[in-house]
Amino acid sequence: MRSAPEADRPLIDRILAGDRLAVAKAISLIENGSAEGVGLAAEVFRHTGHAYSIGITGAPGAGKSTLTDRLIERIRKTGAKVGVIAVDPTSPFSGGAILGDRVRMQQHATDPDVFIRSMATRGHLGGLALAAPQAIRVLDASGKDFVIVETVGVGQVEVEVVEAVDTTIVVLTPGWGDSIQVAKAGLLEIADIFVINKADRPGAERAVQELKQMLELAPPSEWERPVIRTVATEGRGIDELFDAILAHREFSLSHGYLEAKRRDRIEAELKRTVREVLGERAEKICSGPDFASAVKEVLDRQVDPQTAALRLVR
Ligand SMILES: Nc1nc2c(ncn2[C@@H]2O[C@H](COP(=O)(O)OP(=O)(O)OP(=O)(O)O)[C@@H](O)[C@H]2O)c(=O)[nH]1
Numbered sequence: 001m002r003s004a005p006e007a008d009r010p011l012i013d014r015i016l017a018g019d020r021l022a023v024a025k026a027i028s029l030i031e032n033g034s035a036e037g038v039g040l041a042a043e044v045f046r047h048t049g050h051a052y053s054i055g056i057t058g059a060p061g062a063g064k065s066t067l068t069d070r071l072i073e074r075i076r077k078t079g080a081k082v083g084v085i086a087v088d089p090t091s092p093f094s095g096g097a098i099l100g101d102r103v104r105m106q107q108h109a110t111d112p113d114v115f116i117r118s119m120a121t122r123g124h125l126g127g128l129a130l131a132a133p134q135a136i137r138v139l140d141a142s143g144k145d146f147v148i149v150e151t152v153g154v155g156q157v158e159v160e161v162v163e164a165v166d167t168t169i170v171v172l173t174p175g176w177g178d179s180i181q182v183a184k185a186g187l188l189e190i191a192d193i194f195v196i197n198k199a200d201r202p203g204a205e206r207a208v209q210e211l212k213q214m215l216e217l218a219p220p221s222e223w224e225r226p227v228i229r230t231v232a233t234e235g236r237g238i239d240e241l242f243d244a245i246l247a248h249r250e251f252s253l254s255h256g257y258l259e260a261k262r263r264d265r266i267e268a269e270l271k272r273t274v275r276e277v278l279g280e281r282a283e284k285i286c287s288g289p290d291f292a293s294a295v296k297e298v299l300d301r302q303v304d305p306q307t308a309a310l311r312l313v314r
């Protein structure tokens, strides 16, 4: 049983001590977009910069959660601590659609150095694109060495969430077929590592070849993106995948690439936040009493819409 004094300690202290309940609470506060969450995120920020983040994305059912589960296992063998956020942009409630995942990952539930949590957007300003990086930072501050973010890679939001991580893994399966779909979803651009999962199924080799051909057409880059075959259900290819992640981290660090990426990310986050704040302000202006009278003035032809709008803003 948790003693009362423990629960009375400031949330930030408990997070820094790696207290799971505190971490879960913090992520809920952030998810809900509460004022307390905003204050907490600010406190948390000073204690971040340690964790390495990994994004896992791909079509529904590609095996992302099974892979994540295996990766947790692999990472734990090194003694490192792991946090996982499963992002579900389609659900208004966390733990809804992804509940199955949490059950599957249950084997880690008793490991104090693993934290797994699904996340949806509720009230957070800017939605998941802004909430997810904050949740990653909570896990970072709580002492996790790796943070894995699982998203279903089908939309813009997911792509934005994945942009918030250090290494992005795109999971495909044999017969993922229409490669144009993959390209359209923006998955080719964001990948640092490709995984062809379900390699136990027919067509795996063809999928690898097809993908490699497609990559040859892409603009050349210093990091040659590996294509790794896995059978997540059997744990095959997981060592190779983990090695590829470490190699990408090594590459990113030694080429100043990670530093540049983190800078771009901060820029993007600041811009997005400024836009969100201004958007909220705009909503407020457009529902206030001055707005109604401005409409009337324009209707009465006392003022033109442009001038009236600028006046409202001022
Ligand atoms: N044959 C085979 N099946 C697999 C493999 N990996 C995962 N599966 C199965 O594929 C199904 C989906 O796996 P998940 O790990 O839930 O896939 P996901 O990408 O997380 O799914 P969503 O989160 O719903 O998008 C499950 O029934 C898995 O057991 C694999 O390597 N081979």
Ligand SMILES: [Mg+2]
Binding pocket: 064, 065, 066, 101, 150
């Ligand atoms: Mg999943």
